[in-house]
Amino acid sequence: MTRSTSELNEYVAQTRRDIVRMVHGVQSGHPGGSLGCTEFLTVLYQNVLRHNPAKFTMEGQNEDVFILSNGHISPVYYSALAHSGYFPKSELATFRKLNTRLQGHPTTHEGLPGVRIASGSLGQGLSVACGIAQAKKLNKDEKLVYVLMGDGELQEGQIWEAVMYASHNKIDNIIATVDVNGRQIDGDTKDIMGFTDLRSKFEAFNWNVITMEGNSLDDVQDTLSKAAVLSGNDKPICILMNTEMGNGVDFMMGSHEWHGIAPNDEQLEAALAQNPSTIGDY
Amino acid sequence: MEKKDTRSGFGDGLYELGLKNENVVGLCADLTGSLKMNKFENEFPKRFFQMGIAEANMISMAAGLATAGKIPFTGTFANFSTGRVYDQIRQSIAYSDKNVKICASHAGLTLGEDGATHQILEDIGLMKMLPGMTVINPCDYNQTKAATLAIADHQGPVYLRFGRPKWPVFTEENTFEIGKALHLRQGSDVTIFATGHLVWNSLEAAKALAEEGISAEVINIHTIKPLDNKAILDAAAKTQCVVTAEEHQMNGGLGDSICQLLSRYNPLPVEMVAVDDSFGESGTPEELLEKYGLGIKDVIAAAKRAISRK
Numbered sequence: 001m002t003r004s005t006s007e008l009n010e011y012v013a014q015t016r017r018d019i020v021r022m023v024h025g026v027q028s029g030h031p032g033g034s035l036g037c038t039e040f041l042t043v044l045y046q047n048v049l050r051h052n053p054a055k056f057t058m059e060g061q062n063e064d065v066f067i068l069s070n071g072h073i074s075p076v077y078y079s080a081l082a083h084s085g086y087f088p089k090s091e092l093a094t095f096r097k098l099n100t101r102l103q104g105h106p107t108t109h110e111g112l113p114g115v116r117i118a119s120g121s122l123g124q125g126l127s128v129a130c131g132i133a134q135a136k137k138l139n140k141d142e143k144l145v146y147v148l149m150g151d152g153e154l155q156e157g158q159i160w161e162a163v164m165y166a167s168h169n170k171i172d173n174i175i176a177t178v179d180v181n182g183r184q185i186d187g188d189t190k191d192i193m194g195f196t197d198l199r200s201k202f203e204a205f206n207w208n209v210i211t212m213e214g215n216s217l218d219d220v221q222d223t224l225s226k227a228a229v230l231s232g233n234d235k236p237i238c239i240l241m242n243t244e245m246g247n248g249v250d251f252m253m254g255s256h257e258w259h260g261i262a263p264n265d266e267q268l269e270a271a272l273a274q275n276p277s278t279i280g281d282y
Numbered sequence: 283m284e285k286k287d288t289r290s291g292f293g294d295g296l297y298e299l300g301l302k303n304e305n306v307v308g309l310c311a312d313l314t315g316s317l318k319m320n321k322f323e324n325e326f327p328k329r330f331f332q333m334g335i336a337e338a339n340m341i342s343m344a345a346g347l348a349t350a351g352k353i354p355f356t357g358t359f360a361n362f363s364t365g366r367v368y369d370q371i372r373q374s375i376a377y378s379d380k381n382v383k384i385c386a387s388h389a390g391l392t393l394g395e396d397g398a399t400h401q402i403l404e405d406i407g408l409m410k411m412l413p414g415m416t417v418i419n420p421c422d423y424n425q426t427k428a429a430t431l432a433i434a435d436h437q438g439p440v441y442l443r444f445g446r447p448k449w450p451v452f453t454e455e456n457t458f459e460i461g462k463a464l465h466l467r468q469g470s471d472v473t474i475f476a477t478g479h480l481v482w483n484s485l486e487a488a489k490a491l492a493e494e495g496i497s498a499e500v501i502n503i504h505t506i507k508p509l510d511n512k513a514i515l516d517a518a519a520k521t522q523c524v525v526t527a528e529e530h531q532m533n534g535g536l537g538d539s540i541c542q543l544l545s546r547y548n549p550l551p552v553e554m555v556a557v558d559d560s561f562g563e564s565g566t567p568e569e570l571l572e573k574y575g576l577g578i579k580d581v582i583a584a585a586k587r588a589i590s591r592k
Binding site (some may be wrong): 157 | 350
């Protein structure tokens with residue numbers, strides 16, 4: 001089922017509400033990056049992935065698989081999984097609470113459908129994706145492996161081990177998206193450990209690089225379609241996705257301040273007023 | 283007595299697995315010859331992944347292969363298989379419960395001349411602390427080959443530790459079972475629990491003790507986790523004193539696990555033959571075992587001390 005743009009917009013608004021409500025509910029979590037990646041994960045889970053949420057299998061054979069490497073944006077991930085049917089929406093209310101399957105950072109340990117690897121300690125997801133991609137090739141499974149990383153996360157050396165591996169071995173069934181929001185916990189990435197021109201770095205490793213405006217629903221849809229077409233051509237694919245951390249909630253945008261803090265009651269009301277309920281709160 | 287390196291037991295076992303289980307895949311970080319993985323690589327090139335000198339990527343990629351239903355065997359030196367990639371193992375393999383077999387060669391002092399940078403003596407401790415991790419340290423070629431075959435049938439993460447030097451081959455084939463202690467010599471005065479290369483030294487020590495009229499039992503604890511609690515407690519109850527012997531730090535090794543067990547259920551005198559909070563250095567395996575207190579005479583002395591404390 002392909003959702004229309006107006007339907008997708010409803011999911012995007014609802015997911016933004018979910019994110020701020022989940023983080024507010026336990027007064028912890030990471031709203032900034034989650035809000036910035038809302039369009040991407042909504043389009044990916046509603047319209048792009050060829051998957052079977054009702055019958056989740058760890059192996060994901062003959063399905064597209066998504067790996068979240070920057071596990072701290074778990075609120076948007078959990079909302080996207082719930083809205084595509086991996087588990088009941090009501091479970092979002094248990095986020096980060098004792099005995100929940102929705103741990104602070106995603107894990108397979110509690111058996112949450114949709115999650116295939118623990119993430120949180122950064123830099124490992126692209127390597128995991130390479131492993132799944134190699135297994136798909138061995139199995140002659142032509143579906144794709146998607147992975148999302150943060151731009152700050154690219155400071156982890158392991159990422160570049162995997163970048164080198166993927167191109168050397170022509171892993172052309174991976175679509176790796178980098179959330180280029182320019183922010184990390186301690187400040188702007190350009191000040192902490194800046195990358196001048198990410199495109200040239202990935203291209204130097206022989207990746208196919210495309211850019212995307214991550215907070216434009218239309219551009220996310222177009223670019224993800226384009227990326228899938230580029231697969232199977234001997235090169236791994238990188239999408240440099242420009243986003244605004246905190247997008248959709250005006251006072252959370254424009255700085256790194258909302259990377260990992262929760263809104264208070266008043267701030268929650270203001271955030272929800274900017275994102276009215278569409279398909280219903282959990 | 284025939285001598286063979288335990289790493290060849292791994293290489294031969296992996297090759298056999300390749301023949302009989304198409305889900306088995308091999309990954310190696312630029313040490314294919316050292317790990318004896320060439321036969322697997324040559325026979326099953328599509329199922330062999332050359333990772334280059336990039337161990338972190340290798341470990342997490344193995345987690346991905348396991349996610350998709352493969353049974354990955356990673357190969358590099360024990361140092362680079364554990365400490366270097368601890369966080370990758372912890373998050374992507376142990377916590378994620380992935381069916382990855384971390385196969386580690388050149389463990390301990392018997393690596394020899396390369397020196398302390400490569401002679402890891404902390405790996406058993408690092409691995410046994412991880413929830414759900416099985417830890418195996420076979421004692422000779424036959425046992426290493428058997429263990430390699432056995433772990434493919436075990437669902438869950440495994441750390442398999444072996445070594446570089448040619449070492450006596452003394453166990454029978456087909457006597458290995460994960461988690462089941464192996465009685466190698468009966469005795470009534472003292473029980474020596476040994477793992478890895480030190481099992482041979484313990485058997486030699488028991489022979490020498492017999493000549494002095496001391497009856498030493500030798501039990502091979504190849505699986506450090508899960509520990510064969512019953513076999514250990516039964517043996518200790520019989521002889522009333524214990525020696526542990528291993529090529530590892532005293533902290534975190536087999537002796538440490540046995541002391542925990544005995545202190546809870548049957549506190550008895552224990553003497554530990556292990557490296558005492560020290561790094562190694564360059565030298566031949568024999569020289570190093572002697573200098574760091576892991577020689578046959580050290581096991582003999584430990585047995586006498588244990589008996590004297592009864």
